[in-house]
Amino acid sequence: DGGITQSPKYLFRKEGQNVTLSCEQNLNHDAMYWYRQDPGQGLRLIYYSQIVNDFQKGDIAEGYSVSREKKESFPLTVTSAQKNPTAFYLCASLPRGMNTEAFFGQGTRLTVV
Amino acid sequence: DQQVKQNSPSLSVQEGRISILNCDYTNSMFDYFLWYKKYPAEGPTFLISISSIKDKNEDGRFTVFLNKSAKHLSLHIVPSQPGDSAVYFCAAPSHNTDKLIFGTGTRLQVFP
Numbered sequence: 001d002g003g004i005t006q007s008p009k010y011l012f013r014k015e016g017q018n019v020t021l022s023c024e025q026n027l028n029h030d031a032m033y034w035y036r037q038d039p040g041q042g043l044r045l046i047y048y049s050q051i052v053n054d055f056q057k058g059d060i061a062e063g064y065s066v067s068r069e070k071k072e073s074f075p076l077t078v079t080s081a082q083k084n085p086t087a088f089y090l091c092a093s094l095p096r097g098m099n100t101e102a103f104f105g106q107g108t109r110l111t112v113v
Numbered sequence: 114d115q116q117v118k119q120n121s122p123s124l125s126v127q128e129g130r131i132s133i134l135n136c137d138y139t140n141s142m143f144d145y146f147l148w149y150k151k152y153p154a155e156g157p158t159f160l161i162s163i164s165s166i167k168d169k170n171e172d173g174r175f176t177v178f179l180n181k182s183a184k185h186l187s188l189h190i191v192p193s194q195p196g197d198s199a200v201y202f203c204a205a206p207s208h209n210t211d212k213l214i215f216g217t218g219t220r221l222q223v224f225p
Contacts, residue, residue, distance in 0.1 A: 006156075031211065031213075035215070040122070041218075042119075042202065042215050042216055042217035042218045043202065043215040045214070045215075048211065050211050058212070088154070090157070092156075092213065094206075094213070096211070099144065099145035099162075099206065100162075101162060102147075102159075102204075103159075104149075104156030104157050104158070106155055106156045107156050109154065
């Protein structure tokens with residue numbers, strides 16, 4: 001079954017630590033996205049990538065980093081520089097340049113303790 | 114700059130009645146729009162889409178209407194069911210920036 005998988009579903013981090021959220025897709029999609037959702041807010045774009053070895057900052061990239069070494073994988077690192085990291089993180093993918101729907105993972109709930 | 118806006122954060126509708134969720138956009142270059150449904154602690158799931166060459170797209174109980182002159186789209190759900198209670202997002206891909214832009218969402222509650 002093709003799909004997009006995020007892991008882990010729940011993640012706890014101590015203040016001052018970096019943590020990496022995984023996102024893998026086997027849909028052969030070129031484009032991948034990371035969003036953040038906070039209570040009562042919409043989906044805010046953190047980073048996105050259209051092709052391997054290339055990515056762009058979204059609207060709230062500060063305190064985050066990504067890599068795109070493989071088409072299937074787009075991991076997001078939440079660094080200690082992110083002031084309010086506790087949130088629900090969503091990864092999505094879609095074929096580049098096509099008018100079609102994006103597929104989302106099930107999300108990762110990150111809590112800083 | 115919020116290019117896709119959902120001005121109603123919440124909507125409450127009785128079961129069996131029509132739910133109408135609204136979305137406005139500012140970028141006239143958008144040529145495709147999508148609606149997603151999201152339950153708490155889950156990823157959004159695709160619901161329905163519409164191309165800018167159409168003004169209506171229907172799929173079962175869900176219909177999306179597009180008014181390009183007003184830069185407005187709406188999602189109609191009829192009849193509404195309790196299982197429709199969720200947050201609904203409208204979205205549009207920006208081809209010149211390659212971003213997939215979402216609105217802030219509308220929380221729909223369908224009560225018996």
